[in-house]
Amino acid sequence: MLLVNLRHLEAHEIHLEGELAAAKLDFGLRDETLRAERPLRYDLTVEKMDDALLVTGSLRMILDCQCVRCLKSFEQRLVLEDWKCHVPLAGEEKVSVNNDCVDLTPFVREDMLLEFPSHPLCKPDCVGLKKGQAPKTDGKGVVTSAAWTELDKLKL
């Protein structure tokens, strides 16, 4: 877990740097075209505000993807260079504090997920497989990706 000890923040900001195992992030992906199995690297500064924590820094991770058009495997590098996160310590949205510690993992998970490609492509203009080899599509030329279809349903 990515824990911040609030006591350590009383006097000055703290710097967190290291790796977070993908298993700890538990993205809940059930999609063959996208796997997040490598550790996430973080380099963060945490400051205590009046009733919140301000977290700034970078998050990096490499995804193992499969192109939805040509089915080629490729790596996709995700980098959030100027990540900012506001972690409320008061009010309705406040985070839970255990033994003076706040877990930043859910915030990292949420913002990384937003960066995941919904339809991974090995290159933006990938032409896909030759005729006769085309994978199943949803009629619009986009290969249906199970996990994202499920997500889309949730939004409705």
Ligand SMILES: [Zn+2]
């Ligand atoms: Zn491709």
